[in-house]
Amino acid sequence: MLSLSFTAIAVMGMVFVGVAFYVPFYSSTMDTVSSAHRQVLEQINLNLEDTLASIRRVSDWVYFSDIKKSAPGESIARDMYTLYDVNRDRIVSISAFTDDGKVLASAPLSVKKPFVRPEEQEWFVSAPVDNFYISGPHVQNLFMDSDNKYNWVVSVSRRIEVVSNGFRENGVLLVDMNFSGIEETCRRAALGETGYVYIIDAGGDLIFHPKQQNIYAGQAAENNLAAASYAEGVTRRETFEGQDRLVTVKVVGYTGWKIVGVSYVSEVAPYTRVMLFVVFVLLFGIGFMLLINLLVSAYIATPINRLEKSVRDLSHGGADGSVAAAGPAEVRSLAAEIDNLLDQRRNLMNAVLKEQDLKRKSELNALQAQINPHFLYNALDSIAWVIQDGEIKSAIDLITALSRLFRISISKGRTIISVADELEHARNYLTIQSVRFKGRFGYTFSVTDEARACATIKLIVQPIVENCINHGMEFMDGDGMITVEADVDGDGLFIRVRDNGMGMPEETAQRLLSSPAPANPGTVAAGSGIGLYNVQERIRIYFGAEYGLSICSEPDEGTEVTIRLPARRYEPGAGD
Amino acid sequence: MQRLLITLTVLLFAAYTCVFLYMFDGGPPSGGQVAEVSVVINGPLNKYWDQVKRGMDQAASDLGAELVFDTLVTDHSAAEQGELIGRELDGGTKAFVIAPAAGDTVMKRVLGGVSEKAVIVACGSRMGSGLADASVSADNRAMGEALGERIVAYERFRPGILIITDGSGTESELSRLLGLTSVLSRAGARYSVRVVPPGTRDMAGRVAAYALTENARTVVALNSVTLTAAGEAFSANPHRARVYGADSSPDIVSLLEKRVITCVVAQNAYLLGYLSVESAVAELRGKRADAVVPVGCAVITANNMYTKEHERLLFPFGR
Numbered sequence: 001m002l003s004l005s006f007t008a009i010a011v012m013g014m015v016f017v018g019v020a021f022y023v024p025f026y027s028s029t030m031d032t033v034s035s036a037h038r039q040v041l042e043q044i045n046l047n048l049e050d051t052l053a054s055i056r057r058v059s060d061w062v063y064f065s066d067i068k069k070s071a072p073g074e075s076i077a078r079d080m081y082t083l084y085d086v087n088r089d090r091i092v093s094i095s096a097f098t099d100d101g102k103v104l105a106s107a108p109l110s111v112k113k114p115f116v117r118p119e120e121q122e123w124f125v126s127a128p129v130d131n132f133y134i135s136g137p138h139v140q141n142l143f144m145d146s147d148n149k150y151n152w153v154v155s156v157s158r159r160i161e162v163v164s165n166g167f168r169e170n171g172v173l174l175v176d177m178n179f180s181g182i183e184e185t186c187r188r189a190a191l192g193e194t195g196y197v198y199i200i201d202a203g204g205d206l207i208f209h210p211k212q213q214n215i216y217a218g219q220a221a222e223n224n225l226a227a228a229s230y231a232e233g234v235t236r237r238e239t240f241e242g243q244d245r246l247v248t249v250k251v252v253g254y255t256g257w258k259i260v261g262v263s264y265v266s267e268v269a270p271y272t273r274v275m276l277f278v279v280f281v282l283l284f285g286i287g288f289m290l291l292i293n294l295l296v297s298a299y300i301a302t303p304i305n306r307l308e309k310s311v312r313d314l315s316h317g318g319a320d321g322s323v324a325a326a327g328p329a330e331v332r333s334l335a336a337e338i339d340n341l342l343d344q345r346r347n348l349m350n351a352v353l354k355e356q357d358l359k360r361k362s363e364l365n366a367l368q369a370q371i372n373p374h375f376l377y378n379a380l381d382s383i384a385w386v387i388q389d390g391e392i393k394s395a396i397d398l399i400t401a402l403s404r405l406f407r408i409s410i411s412k413g414r415t416i417i418s419v420a421d422e423l424e425h426a427r428n429y430l431t432i433q434s435v436r437f438k439g440r441f442g443y444t445f446s447v448t449d450e451a452r453a454c455a456t457i458k459l460i461v462q463p464i465v466e467n468c469i470n471h472g473m474e475f476m477d478g479d480g481m482i483t484v485e486a487d488v489d490g491d492g493l494f495i496r497v498r499d500n501g502m503g504m505p506e507e508t509a510q511r512l513l514s515s516p517a518p519a520n521p522g523t524v525a526a527g528s529g530i531g532l533y534n535v536q537e538r539i540r541i542y543f544g545a546e547y548g549l550s551i552c553s554e555p556d557e558g559t560e561v562t563i564r565l566p567a568r569r570y571e572p573g574a575g576d
Numbered sequence: 577m578q579r580l581l582i583t584l585t586v587l588l589f590a591a592y593t594c595v596f597l598y599m600f601d602g603g604p605p606s607g608g609q610v611a612e613v614s615v616v617i618n619g620p621l622n623k624y625w626d627q628v629k630r631g632m633d634q635a636a637s638d639l640g641a642e643l644v645f646d647t648l649v650t651d652h653s654a655a656e657q658g659e660l661i662g663r664e665l666d667g668g669t670k671a672f673v674i675a676p677a678a679g680d681t682v683m684k685r686v687l688g689g690v691s692e693k694a695v696i697v698a699c700g701s702r703m704g705s706g707l708a709d710a711s712v713s714a715d716n717r718a719m720g721e722a723l724g725e726r727i728v729a730y731e732r733f734r735p736g737i738l739i740i741t742d743g744s745g746t747e748s749e750l751s752r753l754l755g756l757t758s759v760l761s762r763a764g765a766r767y768s769v770r771v772v773p774p775g776t777r778d779m780a781g782r783v784a785a786y787a788l789t790e791n792a793r794t795v796v797a798l799n800s801v802t803l804t805a806a807g808e809a810f811s812a813n814p815h816r817a818r819v820y821g822a823d824s825s826p827d828i829v830s831l832l833e834k835r836v837i838t839c840v841v842a843q844n845a846y847l848l849g850y851l852s853v854e855s856a857v858a859e860l861r862g863k864r865a866d867a868v869v870p871v872g873c874a875v876i877t878a879n880n881m882y883t884k885e886h887e888r889l890l891f892p893f894g895r
Contacts (some may be wrong), residue, residue: 071643110731114832115835115878138785138882139882139887139891141833149826150829150890150891152891152893179893180893183893187801211638212893213631213634213844213892213893214634214847214850215890217844219850288589293587329768381667
């Protein structure tokens, strides 16, 4: 992407510079070509005008010096022949006719063809009184020729007055200009290698074209009608039959004809060469820039890509080292900055983790601290009751149990203990409570060895058992039963405390786990509610939200509280 | 890998530069090599072939070709034509424009294996595809039919129609004859055919004699040579017979203008020459020319010969 962007910018710059050089060059070349065209057309025009002027002079001479001064006859014919002879490369014939088409005088041929009617021909009909009519090219067919020559001519005619036998009569003086002279002049004109010149009349009809026969036969085409509308002296660029051409038009005086010069853009040598050169330089430049840009962008982009990958790995926790630093100084500096930033982030994260750990422990300790006075209050209350009844042995058992219970509670300050110790702790509690409740309930323990060896946070079973006694056994009469079971299922350790007490509704059970508030405000003194929530929170803080308590209870049927913990083997000294 | 890439790039740039320098220096000559084309007509140069030659010269100039124009001493001599072609072939000519001196059977024998070694374009008369790569000609049968229809329209009730043929057996002569006679037969017109071989001395006298023998009031000639002879035979006495024919030349046009010849069916001789050379050059440069390149023709009388269209056909100007 980087190299493409560089290349695009470079190409744009090169194209801009190229265009900046090309436009004036193109303009200059076109000016040169146009100037060359104009010169060629001007030369042809001069030739044509010169020829036409000489024809007019011949016509004037014949009319004013001969016909007006003397009667038609041999002398005029002789003068005509002399003028013809002097201009034979330009003139085919000079003839004078009466209004009804009779030949008054003619040179070099004088015998009119029997079937020809000059008075019906266009040059005759259109001849003006005080000016000249100039026809388009046609075949001259007026006079008998022993060689059977048929010349293409351009007829220049005028109305004349003839004095014959003392009478004035009108007629027409005709000078036929040799069309092959025009043809040769146009053919000789050089416009590039294959450029050419053609002539059209004012309406765009062809007068001469080097491929006139092919055009008439439909074998070639010319853009002559369009050329008729082109402005004089301006070189126009046009596309005709798929070819890019330069066309210049010059109007011929007297006739209204237009000389059209055509050359091909591909043959304008400097233009073609410079175009070729510009294209070459442009393509070469683009290729060169592309190569350089690829190398430069690779030098810049590769370290950046590597840096990006390092940062991405770090952000996904895949790498814990420093980011890759290579390449240009800017990239290395950026890498160092990112490294610095990562160090700061790492330190910050450690601090946050430490802080959260401390906070978690602090919360745990607070909860722990919350449970001890509560339990102690219940235990001492039970012992007091037994002593008060004078049951010394029971008091001894009770105190022994309490002593063990506290030993396990203290656990040298550890939070994690074995399931065996935790259940022992619960058993001691039950011992104390069974004495207190004077045998209103019994209890059993069913623990697998695998479960016994697992680790648990301490003091999570006892609050549940306590709730069983306080809420489940309160109204039992010796048939109460608390069952404690522990086993391992998959990667989970399950400790179930079940009683056959009064049970509770579903919503009450859920409320016990979700809120520290007492389930029943009236029973706060008995310590219910706060224990289960306390246990739930401690388990979740320590092991995560997927662990904790679940309660299954039916009113008048009993309650089963299941503790779900991860099944981890207890390692003394580990876990805290 | 990077080294290879750099090497390849450098080589590419070098090749690119070489190509540019070659092109900048001018490249190959435009239009390829100069095409050399030998034109071998079927008789001596006459005014008809002069018109054809103008078209050929123009085509050669337009297409950058070089022409060698060979004529025969003896009119319609297939042997002489074969000899000339063989000589040109030995000289390295690769393309021929041939006006066949005879029919396909004779020309096949005369040309031998020339068509396998060089391009052959038949001009004015069509040749079989095995002999010529292309044939440039008007539809000769249609020319004969057009002539026949004109004669039927104006002459069917005049006694005696004499058809003069040169007996060369060329496709143009035979097709025109077939086209003409089929129309005449269909119309129930009576006609006779006489052969005036090419190169006959006093051809005009021979035609006049045949006309007298056959008591013909209408004479039809099927090519420029016999038509000119027929015209000359009656130029002194145009009312003796009406002359019709095919092809045109300045002499024929003059006779037409004098009303000696009543009507001609003419093909564009200039275009015939131009297209023949164009086809030969195209074949020589590896482009496939059409097997048959048609040339237009028109029925021309003294009354319409100076219309713009016919003027261009009868009086081609060019090189």
